[in-house]
Amino acid sequence: MNSRSIYTRLYALTSGLLLTFFFQTATAQQSVKPLSLNEAISLSIQNSKQLKVSNAKVAQATASLKEANERQLPDASISGSYMRLTQPNIDMKMKLGSGSGGSSESPKVNEAAYGSANVSLPIFAGGKIQAGKESARYLETAAKLDVDKNREDVIANTIAAYSNLFKAKEAVTLVQENIRQSDERVKEFSNKEKNGLLARNDLLKAELQQSNYQVALMDAENNLKIANLNMDIMLGLPENTDIQVDTTTFKVDNSVDGRGVAEFEQLAYQNRKDAAALSYREKAAAAGIKGAKADYYPSLALTGGYIAAYIPNIITITNAVTAGVGVKYNLASLWKTGSKVAGAKAQMAEVQANEEMIAERIHLDVYQSYENYLLSHKKMDTYIKAIEQAEENYRITKNKHDNNLATTTDLLDADVAKLQSHLNYAYAKADALVAYNKLLQAAGILESKNK
Secondary structure, eight states, X not given: OOHHXXXXXXXXXXXXXXXXXXXXXXXXXXXXXXXXXXXXXHHHHHHOHHHHHHHHHHHHHHHHHHHHHHTTSOEEEXXXXXXXXXXXXOOOSSOSSOSTTOOOSOOOOOEEEEEEEEEEEEEESTTHHHHHHHHHHHHHHHHHHHHHHHHHHHHHHHHHHHHHHHHHHHHXXXXXXXXXXXHHHHHXXXXXXXXXXXXXXXHHHHHHHHXXXXXXXXXXXXXXXXXXXXXHHHHXXXXXXXXXXXXXXXXXXXXXXXXXXXHHXXXXXXXXXXXXXXXXXXHHHHHHHHXXXXXXXXXXXXXXXXXXXXXXXXXXXXXEEEEEEEEEOOTTHHHHHHHHHHHHHHHHHHHHHHHHXXXXXXXXXXXXXXXXXXXXXXXXXXXXXXXXXXXXXXXXXXXXXXXXXXXHHHHHHXXXXXXXXXXXXXXXXXXXXXXXXXXXXXXXXXXXXXX
């Protein structure tokens, strides 16, 4: 063996070891995380970007409420100034001197200083301050209710994503099992074909189905990767985390305890956060109308101040304290306030129209969700029977095929029907869980049921 051949083999061996090392490292980096539905919901709430935005809006509404409350506090200001002057012409109407020794010469002034402090406490502003406080308080409550509503949306989305991941894993498992059975069938058919007991065309049909199953497995694995990545992103987990769902979640019989659609609709009117938020926005709009009308009235405030001044050779003022009552009225409000009031009333009309729309939406959401829930359970019952029928059909067809009483096409069709029945049932279990929680969401009680 020459040296070049030895080097070639050593290079191939080294490359193989390195590839094996990198493959094992990449495999080790992928973590497996068993995750229950409740844990997934908790993680999604902690990492939801939507909830972070909603919480920021609550903080903004709270700051606005604080600002509205502070408008009733006194305003205080301090001002002062020091100036250098050119030589001014000063014509004093009072004599600066007295008697024969007095001087009528104008004083020399080249600087001046003064300072003042003022305090104003509002007493009456036509109800504008109080209306602003009411509006801000109602809007803060509405913003908090928006957070609750968005939290329920996050929970519903998490349940749907968790169910999709379960579907994807079940599809991979079932197709892999069918591929195993298909491989055994191809081996069996291949032996029969070699021994002249099976037509070549029947073997090709089995091999074609085997190829179709492998393509189906590729699609299923691709869907699983996408569903898993979606959950990783939603839950704030590293993207290489392999989430293992808790299959027992999909075996629980989610029952409505005999409650009808009317009862769920009544629950929705009592518990829906979006409807409650609109109710508070209507109150805020009513306060906005009162605040706009306040411009028709004058404002009244207690005032006080302190003044000090110093002009060399002219005047020195200290301890000049002022106190009194100030009244202010903007005459332009007589012709400008009407448009503000009209705008506030238009906002109220918009909120009321939205309330009517949400009432219709609640009725439709509850009815549709309730019917989908009933349908999902009917499908589950039907698919359970379909599995029994498909399994029995495949058993009978295989017996007939073994005794040359059924064609290979019949056998392969029965195998596909068996796989499809199992897939349908797995999907139906996931859909039933989603439908049940959609009904709870429509009734406004999803979060309370998933704590």
